[in-house]
C-alpha cells in the first residue's frame with residue numbers, strides 16, 4: 001500500500017491516539033494537540049486549537065499537505081457537551097467545517113468521526129437507513145456537521161461510531177478507564193439503563209480507516225458498531241464483574257425510557273450529579 005500523509009485533528013485524545021499508533025505502522029502520521037501531549041514514537045505533533053479561525057485551519061493543512069485528514073476532536077460524553085453548548089458547537093461543528101474547507105484546499109480526503117448519539121438510543125443496532133433523531137447537543141451538532149460535509153465535499157467519509165472500547169492515555173482515559181478508576185476510588189459513576197448502543201473495539205475503527213484509505217472510499221456515511229445491543233449500564237456491570245471488581249455502577253434513568261418526555265432532562269440531571 002502507498003504510504004499516505006495523514007493528519008489527525010484531536011490526535012492526543014482517546015480515539016486520536018489509538019488511531020495514530022495503528023496508522024503510523026503503514027503511513028506518515030501527524031497529530032494536532034491542544035493542552036498536552038503524550039507522544040507516540042514515529043508520530044509528528046503540532047499544537048493547534050484555533051478551530052474558530054478558518055485561515056489558520058487552512059494554513060496548518062497547507063503546511064502539512066496531508067492526503068487524508070481525520071477529524072477526531074471533541075468529547076463523546078453527552079453530559080460534558082450538554083454542560084458547555086458553545087464549546088460543543090465550536091468543536092463538533094465549526095471546527096469540523098473549517099477543517100473540511102482546509103482539506104479541500106489541499107485536496108485531502110476528509111474522514112469525520114461522528115457518533116451513534118445522532119440516534120435516539122431507543123432501538124440500538126442502527127443502520128445506514130435509520131433516521132437520525134438526536135435529542136441533545138452532542139448528536140445535534142454531529143448531525144449538522146454531517147449535513148454540511150455531505151453538501152460541500154466530494155471526497156469525504158463520515159463514520160458514525162458506537163461507543164469505542166479500549167484504553168486511553170494519561171490525559172484522555174477511555175470511558176472504560178474512567179469507569180474502572182471511579183470504582184477503585186469508590187465514586188460509583190452512574191450509567192443509563194434504557195439507551196442502547198452496540199459497543200465495538202477501537203481496533204475495528206483503525207481497520208475500517210485502513211480500508212477506506214487503501215480503497216479510496218468516497219462520499220459515504222458508514223456505521224461502525226459491534227453485534228451486541230446493550231445499555232451502557234449493563235456493559236459497565238459486566239465489565240466490572242469481568243475484572244473482579246465487586247461493585248455495581250449506579251443506575252440512571254431507572255423509570256423513564258429513552259424518548260419518553262423528560263427522559264433527557266432527568267438523565268442529564270442524574271449524570272451531572274454523579275460526574276460533578
Ligand SMILES: NC(=O)c1ccc[n+]([C@@H]2O[C@H](COP(=O)([O-])OP(=O)(O)OC[C@H]3O[C@@H](n4cnc5c(N)ncnc54)[C@H](OP(=O)(O)O)[C@@H]3O)[C@@H](O)[C@H]2O)c1
Nearest residue numbers: 010012013014015034035072073074076115161163164172
Ligand atoms: N470515545 C468514543 O467511544 C467515541 C465514540 C464515537 C465517536 N467518538 C468521536 O471521536 C472523537 C474523539 O473522541 P474521544 O473519545 O477521543 O475524545 P477525547 O478523548 O476527549 O479527545 C478529544 C480530543 O479533542 C481535542 N479537543 C477538544 N476540544 C478541542 C478544541 N476546542 N480545540 C482543539 N482540540 C480540542 C482534545 O485535546 P485537549 O485534550 O488538548 O483539549 C483531545 O485531543 C469525538 O468527536 C467523538 O464524538 C468517540
